[in-house]
Amino acid sequence: MNETHFFERRRRLLDLMDEGVAIIASAPLQTRSNDTEYPYRQNSDFYYLCGFTEDNSLLVLIKTATETKTLLFVEAYNAEHALWNGARLGLEGAKERFSVDEVRDIADYNETIKEILREHINLYIDLYSDSSRLTEAKQAAQALHSSRGIKRHIRSIRDVTYLIRTLRLFKSAEEITQIRQAIDITAKAHHAAMRECRSGMSEYQLQAAMSYVFLSSGAAYEAYGAIVAGGNNANTLHYIDNREVLRDGDLVLIDAACEWNLYASDITRTFPVNGKFSNAQREVYAKVLAVQLQVIGAIKPGVKRDWFQTYSEELLCDALIDLGILSGKRETLMEAKEHKKYAPHGIGHWMGLDVHDPCPYVDEAGEPLAFAEGMVMTIEPGIYLRADDESVPEKYRGIGIRIEDNILVTSAGNENLSSMIAKTIDEIEEMCNG
Structure with a gap:
């Protein structure tokens, strides 16, 4: 992605801020076992604002009444690190790559941030992060607050993530x-x-x-842990064991997708192991x-999410009545x-740099947001009928079905970004037997 896009995002964030300092930290390395780490994945908010993919780095945005300034703290080049783990971009490389006002050595961060905080009254950070760098900034702000002779000091510590994620929503x-x-x-993978x-x-x-x-196409990572759930396993919503044998006559629910340049996809399809839906499976799937x-047909700008969720639940409840699983009005x-016994989860969620993009669902007044052009969300209704639930007609027991697509809200309504993936009964049977 072009550096201009990251520059514009920082400008928009500064426009949302009052005068003060914002500090956004990179993601830390995560230990997998003893002295080995999980593959590194950058903090989405940090990446959104600068595009830098190395750990142990920080972005500092400064806003005064007359100017703004952006500092990027990175690790200096280290020959030994380069030998074992590959070369870092370093200060000079970062200066050439990124359109920031200054690139500084992360080793100087502690002293530098103390000096910066002495001149400002508002500090914007992720209030819920356990980053040691952000903790150090808060401690420095608190120490300055109690010091004598400081004309200006941090008077409020605010959540920067709400501002960033409001931008990320579009x-x-x-x-x-x-x-x-x-x-x-x-x-292609589905x-x-x-x-x-095959059974x-x-x-x-x-x-x-x-x-x-995923790997052969250049997508280095799954967007989330894959769910491959045969038969009754599909009725465990976050089933990730993926160790059992697929049986003839069962369905298999696959909720799996990759990310590309940190941007996620999130797709679920349910299909018959033997390539042919039984009559009962066909009824529930339909x-x-x-x-x-x-539900997808109802997505357009101006529709409120609370109405949308209620509408989807009404449709699912009607479906359960039609199938004879529920009775009554x-x-x-x-x-x-x-209906929640058989359709327990929400109809969808925001998607973007995170598969569950943590963008707001309500405005600052607590009112549900309305859909607007540029929003992307999943639509994933499901009906789950456990094998041991004797209140369900016997022919349906053990069937679990979810169908999930990724939807872009457009000025004219919406676009199903994943419409190319087989989904109708005929399409799925043809693909399974092709």
Whole structure:
């Protein structure tokens, strides 16, 4: 992504700030076992503002009544580190790459930030981060607050993440391009799984087929831990064991996707292990698909999320009544939350740099946000009918179905970014048997 885009994001964040200092920290390394770490993944807020992908770095934004200033703290080049782990960009490389006012050595951060904080009254940080660098900044601010002879000192510590994530809620054309690429690769992976699935395979073998597509297509990482759930396993919403054998006559629910340049995709498809839906499976699947299509059709600018969620639950409750799983009037059933037993999760979530983008769902007054052009969200209705639930008609027991797509809100309504992935019963059976 062009450096101009990161510069513009910082400018917009500074516009939202009062006078003061904002500090955004990179993600720390995460230990996996003893002296080995997980593959590094940058803090999404930090990346959003500068595009820098190294750890042990900080972005500092300064705003006064007359000017703004941006500082990027990075690790200096170290030959020994380069030998073992690869060269860092270093101060000179960062100066050439990034459109910031100053690049400084992270080793000088503690002393530098104390001097900066002496001149300002507002500090913007992630209030809930456990970053040692942010803790040091808070401690420095508190120490200055109690010092004598300081004309100006930090009087308020504010949450910077709400401001950043309000900006992140609206995706630019460049961001949509990254998401499209992630979805295109994910589409190939889901189709590969459909074509390769056979009874007697293990769930992890289907996961491996998808991982091969991700890696061979240049997507280094999954966007989240893959769910490959055969049969009744689909009724465990966050099933990630992926170790059991797929059985003839069962469905398999796959919730798996990759990220591209840190931008996520998030796709779920449910299909028959043997390539042919049974009559009972077909009945439930058709209901879930009909709900999803109706919900997607309702997405357009101006629609409030609280209405949208209620609408999706009404449709799912109607579907459960039609299938004979619930009986009674919809209003009574929903008031008692009877439908939640079989459709327990929300209809969707924001998606972007994080698969569950932590962007606000309500405004500063606590009112639900209305959809607007540039927002991207998942739509993922599901019906889950456990094998041991004797209140469910026997023919449906053990069926778990979720269908998930990624939707962009447009000025005219919406665009299903993942519409190329087989989804109708005919499309899925053709793909499975192709």
